[in-house]
Amino acid sequence: MGIPSSAYVHIPFCRRRCFYCDFPVFVVGDRLRGENSGTIAEYVEVLCQEIRIAPVYGQPLETIFFGGGTPSLLSTAQLQSILTTLEQRFSIASKVEISMEIDPGTFDFAHIAGYRSLGVNRVSLGVQAFQEELLKTAGRSHSLVDIFTAIELIHKVEIPEFSLDLISGLPHQSLAQWQDSLTQAVAAAPTHISIYDLTIEPGTAFNRYYKPGDHPLPTDETTVKMYQLGQKTLTDAGYEHYEISNYAQAGHQCQHNRVYWQNRPYYGFGMGAASYIHGKRFTRPRKTQEYYQWLKTGAVIDCEVTPKADVLLETLMLGLRLAEGISLNSLATNFGNHQVERIQSCLQPYFAQGWVKIVGDRLRFSDPDGFIFSNVMLAKLFEKLGE
Numbered sequence: 001m002g003i004p005s006s007a008y009v010h011i012p013f014c015r016r017r018c019f020y021c022d023f024p025v026f027v028v029g030d031r032l033r034g035e036n037s038g039t040i041a042e043y044v045e046v047l048c049q050e051i052r053i054a055p056v057y058g059q060p061l062e063t064i065f066f067g068g069g070t071p072s073l074l075s076t077a078q079l080q081s082i083l084t085t086l087e088q089r090f091s092i093a094s095k096v097e098i099s100m101e102i103d104p105g106t107f108d109f110a111h112i113a114g115y116r117s118l119g120v121n122r123v124s125l126g127v128q129a130f131q132e133e134l135l136k137t138a139g140r141s142h143s144l145v146d147i148f149t150a151i152e153l154i155h156k157v158e159i160p161e162f163s164l165d166l167i168s169g170l171p172h173q174s175l176a177q178w179q180d181s182l183t184q185a186v187a188a189a190p191t192h193i194s195i196y197d198l199t200i201e202p203g204t205a206f207n208r209y210y211k212p213g214d215h216p217l218p219t220d221e222t223t224v225k226m227y228q229l230g231q232k233t234l235t236d237a238g239y240e241h242y243e244i245s246n247y248a249q250a251g252h253q254c255q256h257n258r259v260y261w262q263n264r265p266y267y268g269f270g271m272g273a274a275s276y277i278h279g280k281r282f283t284r285p286r287k288t289q290e291y292y293q294w295l296k297t298g299a300v301i302d303c304e305v306t307p308k309a310d311v312l313l314e315t316l317m318l319g320l321r322l323a324e325g326i327s328l329n330s331l332a333t334n335f336g337n338h339q340v341e342r343i344q345s346c347l348q349p350y351f352a353q354g355w356v357k358i359v360g361d362r363l364r365f366s367d368p369d370g371f372i373f374s375n376v377m378l379a380k381l382f383e384k385l386g387e
Contacts, residue, residue, distance in 0.1 A: 004277055006063040006259045007090070009047070009082060010270030011071040012288070013040055015106065019139035019205035020167070020198060024272030024286035025069050030141065033106070034075030044078045046292055047270050048085040053299060054267065057277075060093040061086060063256035065100075072102035076114030083118055090267075097122055097161070097255045105146035113157050122161035122254070124194070125150055130184040131177050134170050139205065151188045161252060163192035168226040170198055171206070171216040178226050182233040191252035195230045195245055197223060224372055231368045244321045244371045261318045263311070279306050312339060313385060317378055325364030339385070346384040350377055 014025045026039070034040045064086065066079075074082075079100075086092060099122040100115060107115075115123075125147075129135055132144050142150075154162050164185050168178055185193055200212050210217055218226070231241055239247035243261060246254065259266050268275040272286040285291040306314070312335045319326040332340045343363070350356045355370040356363070356377060365374050 002265050003057045003059040004265040004267050004275075005059040005061060005093070006065070006256055006264070006266040007061050007086060008065050008067060008256075008266060008268045008273055009071075009086075010068065010268070010273040011066055011074060012043070012069040012271045013037075013073045014068065014070050015073075015103075015141040016139065017205075019137075019209070020201070022201035022204050023069065026271075026288055028073070033073045034078045037073075040073065040078070043271075043288070044074070044081060046295060048081060050269050050295055050299060051082070051085045051089050054089060054269070055277075056090060060091040061096060062093045063097045063099070063259060064092070065256040066098075067101050069101075070103045070106055071100050072107040072111065072115075076111065076118065079115060079120075080118050092119075099124060099161075099254065099256055101126060102150070103142060104150040105142035107150070107153070109153055109156065112153050112159075116157045116159055121159065122163065123154060123159050124163040124165060124192075125154065125190075126165050127181075127185070128165060128167045129170065129173070129177070130181040134173055134177065137171050138167065155189070161192065161254075162190040163194060163254065164188055164190040165194045165196065166230075168195055168197050168230065169218050169223045171210060173218055173226075175222065175225060175229065179229060179233070182230060186233070186237045192246070192248045192254060193234055193239060195227075195234075195247070197227065197245075227372055228368050240323075241367055242323050244374065258322075261322050263315045263318050279311065281306060308335070309385065311335075313382055316343070316381055316385075320363070320365055320374065320378070323364065323367060325359075325362040327361050328358070328363055329361050331363075342384060343381065346381055347377060 010024070012024055012026045013028050015028065015030050017025060017027055028037055028039060032040070034044075064083075083092075083098075096119070098120045100120045101124045102112075103126045127147050128138055128140060130144065130147065135142065135144070166181055166185055198217075200206050200210060213220070234247045235241055239249060241247050242253055243257075246257070248254070265277050266275065267277070268284070270284065271288055271291040272284055274281060274283045285294050315331070316326065328340055331343070347356050354366055355373050356365055358364070365371055365377070370377075
């Protein structure tokens with residue numbers, strides 16, 4: 001299954017919970033951050049304890065991803081403490097990609113310059129929309145002014161990998177607003193842009209306010225047009241559409257996320273974080289005190305090996321998100337020629353529709369139609385291969 005050389009580190013703190021968010025987060029309000037929050041300081045200390053007792057498999061870390069929550073609420077000293085602990089436990093490769101999710105309005109020049117000095121060479125800025133009214137609709141804590149200030153600071157400290165996140169399909173969002181957000185995102189000159197179509201998750205505020213398909217959510221027809229508009233605008237601007245939701249300038253793909261899409265192993269640390277090691281998946285407790293208690297009781301990881309049939313389904317579900325698709329020879333080697341034949345047979349109706357194709361050795365979804373209807377094809381694959 002391979003030796004993990006990537007680590008995800010979960011920083012759960014947020015100023016407020018966005019209306020679409022179902023991630024394991026802890027709300028600290030607008031006045032607290034790493035420098036003045038005992039809660040954040042305690043979490044960082046416990047997180048470092050978990051890293052210190054983690055099993056080591058001998059491979060230096062080549063990618064590290066700080067996700068959340070809002071990792072940009074950490075002080076520079078707290079980030080340094082976590083990175084030092086990772087270095088002492090695993091060692092860090094000289095050309096490591098260190099990514100950090102950051103939100104507008106949660107950092108100043110001293111913070112972003114400090115993160116950069118510690119080795120952070122990739123940031124993902126959670127913009128989501130370039131309209132004040134949509135930011136409020138989504139429950140974001142930042143303003144339009146905060147967005148432009150954040151973009152200016154990122155360019156000022158010359159972080160080499162700058163990714164910008166947008167959300168399509170928000171309540172009341174029009175095609176004109178979406179085009180404006182895309183245009184302003186390109187103007188910000190990031191090396192990478194991620195576009196996420198809104199999903200109404202159970203337990204979120206949006207799930208209480210809206211039902212999927214109902215006004216003021218955009219219609220399915222409009223969300224398809226948004227996807228097509230995003231694909232055209234960004235590819236015309238020189239971004240490669242390398243994954244269903246992700247676009248990058250040449251040489252600027254997110255290496256950490258490719259670990260997930262290629263179903264490779266990785267460490268996970270922190271509240272709610274997931275690991276995938278030696279074919280086993282494990283997710284830590286999603287609430288702070290339960291996570292702390294889990295560590296106090298020895299952090300025993302008790303999980304089952306993923307059955308080979310499920311590994312195949314995971315490989316297809318993740319790998320077909322990539323524009324490059326999946327190697328049929330690799331599938332045959334790992335799962336058998338009969339499974340490759342079943343996969344091709346199941347997808348046969350969609351070849352004629354132009355949603356899926358084989359290029360050389362690789363099975364791919366087409367762009368944009370194959371990506372738009374990917375869930376339809378994956379559902380058929382899961383039904384067929386699950387028999």
